[in-house]
Amino acid sequence: MSENNHFKSEEISPASNVKLPLGFEFNGISSNIKPSGKKDMAIVKTDDNLPVYTLGVFTTNETKAAPVIFSKKSLEDSNNMISAVLLNSGNANAATGPNGLKVSESSANLVAKQLGCKSENILVCSTGLIGIPMPLDPFVASVPTLVGGSSNDIVAFNQAAEAILTTDTVKKTFIKSSTVDGYSIAGFAKGAAMLAPSMATMLSVIVTDAIIDKKLLGESFLAGIQDSFNSIVVDGCMSTNDTVILMTSAKKVCSDPEEFSLLLKDGLLHLAHQMVKDAEGGTVVAKLNIMRAKNQIQAKALASKVAQSVLVRCSLNGRDPYWGRIISELGAAKVNIDPNKVSISYGDIMVAKSGCAIDCDEEKLKAYMLNNEIEINVDINLGNDNYTMFFSDISHDYIDENIKTS
Numbered sequence: 001m002s003e004n005n006h007f008k009s010e011e012i013s014p015a016s017n018v019k020l021p022l023g024f025e026f027n028g029i030s031s032n033i034k035p036s037g038k039k040d041m042a043i044v045k046t047d048d049n050l051p052v053y054t055l056g057v058f059t060t061n062e063t064k065a066a067p068v069i070f071s072k073k074s075l076e077d078s079n080n081m082i083s084a085v086l087l088n089s090g091n092a093n094a095a096t097g098p099n100g101l102k103v104s105e106s107s108a109n110l111v112a113k114q115l116g117c118k119s120e121n122i123l124v125c126s127t128g129l130i131g132i133p134m135p136l137d138p139f140v141a142s143v144p145t146l147v148g149g150s151s152n153d154i155v156a157f158n159q160a161a162e163a164i165l166t167t168d169t170v171k172k173t174f175i176k177s178s179t180v181d182g183y184s185i186a187g188f189a190k191g192a193a194m195l196a197p198s199m200a201t202m203l204s205v206i207v208t209d210a211i212i213d214k215k216l217l218g219e220s221f222l223a224g225i226q227d228s229f230n231s232i233v234v235d236g237c238m239s240t241n242d243t244v245i246l247m248t249s250a251k252k253v254c255s256d257p258e259e260f261s262l263l264l265k266d267g268l269l270h271l272a273h274q275m276v277k278d279a280e281g282g283t284v285v286a287k288l289n290i291m292r293a294k295n296q297i298q299a300k301a302l303a304s305k306v307a308q309s310v311l312v313r314c315s316l317n318g319r320d321p322y323w324g325r326i327i328s329e330l331g332a333a334k335v336n337i338d339p340n341k342v343s344i345s346y347g348d349i350m351v352a353k354s355g356c357a358i359d360c361d362e363e364k365l366k367a368y369m370l371n372n373e374i375e376i377n378v379d380i381n382l383g384n385d386n387y388t389m390f391f392s393d394i395s396h397d398y399i400d401e402n403i404k405t406s
Helices: 066-077 097-115 137-148 154-163 214-226 257-277 296-307 310-317 323-332 362-369 396-402
Strands: 024-029 041-046 052-058 084-089 122-127 172-177 184-190 203-211 243-253 285-293 343-346 349-353 373-379 385-392
Touching: 024 137, 024 154, 041 097, 041 137, 041 154, 041 243, 052 066, 052 214, 066 097, 066 122, 066 243, 084 097, 084 137, 084 154, 084 203, 097 122, 097 137, 122 203, 122 243, 154 172, 154 184, 172 257, 184 257, 203 257, 214 243, 214 257, 257 285, 257 385, 285 296, 296 323, 296 373, 296 385, 310 323, 310 385, 323 343, 323 349, 323 373, 343 362, 349 362
Parallel strands: 084 122, 203 243, 285 373
Antiparallel strands: 024 041, 041 084, 052 243, 172 184, 184 203, 285 385, 343 349, 343 373
């Protein structure tokens, strides 16, 4: 995100009154995977080292990184009972062949030995450059310190959030607490590019101490991801390593499952929104509302087509409310719209109605487009289904960031 946006980290202050979920510990350190010496290894573990019920959602990319392959199998072999998640940045351990998988397995074994549990109770996540061999030495040297220094406090939580960043400029975190029962949901994530509406170049770990029905937990988790991490676009590219993990320590009563679902969804949306705000080279965040579509399938297809349009995103970068590019993309989605029924607004300023331009307050529109966050409302006028997607503009800075690998 351009410095013009003044986007600052929403790091949770140690002086705040928020409470992390009971039953978990965190840590983030430098293991020298990153040549810069910045923090690059993190852990989230149970405080008693015992496994807890855990869910995971992973990339749908057919080129899956070794950590994704390993972690999916670990969840299956352990019946979703996990003691810790080991994460690193600086190397994706993707497209690294059998040796990459061996490193994932060996690093999990190192953590399992420290915790006194089975390796199948450990998940691993990596993020960074693809196709670079992953050394095991940093894990051998650093895992004991990483595990031994973990704790249940905000400082350690923030350190873990920092250790998974790559091109991110800020940490991305949240903590939500129940006003009814006092349980908490907390999480952190990384992601600033290769964000597409089917997961993102992201790692995220969410923890909660709520006692919640497993079926409801799964439904809430998947629905929350669909409306957050699967509803953002920076460049439309899908990663090899995308992973979102949810761990539950079941320490506190949850008497209102609906409240839990809403808190979880709100937290995931918060992380997703922070990702788009921190987009590589981004200067503006657009909230795209597709309204009155025939059904959700049509609404999502339209939102995805517009949000991934290079032309639309270039217009945003130029602060140009060129709605013609939007209506063109709607038709290109080929989901049976009627362009003569479409209306388009930027904020509350309507620029097109029934598929044609209308007069509007040009000065007000120009002023609105200078905001760092704008809303685009597209009324299809064919049904009752709505869908929202967040996306960023595209700039020269994005190209500068991605024409190099180091």
